Amino acid sequence: MKQPTDSRVPPPWARPDNRWGPWVYWPMLCLSVGLLVWQVINGNGSGRILVAAGLILVWVCLLAANRAARRRRE
Numbered sequence: 001m002k003q004p005t006d007s008r009v010p011p012p013w014a015r016p017d018n019r020w021g022p023w024v025y026w027p028m029l030c031l032s033v034g035l036l037v038w039q040v041i042n043g044n045g046s047g048r049i050l051v052a053a054g055l056i057l058v059w060v061c062l063l064a065a066n067r068a069a070r071r072r073r074e
Helices: 021-041 046-073
Strands: none
Touching: 021 046
């Protein structure tokens, strides 16, 4: 019989030091930078530019958190 899992413990694939994270975060960061450049070149409103800049901030924070968690484990 399968043991019940603790809901506070994340599964291995969702832990902060996962190995697949950078494979997703880096391409998404590049796409977000491209989106920001596109929004600026097209002269779109500040709201759209801020959304693109916010996306970049999210991906940079995820990359930094993943790297910090992996270094702590080593």
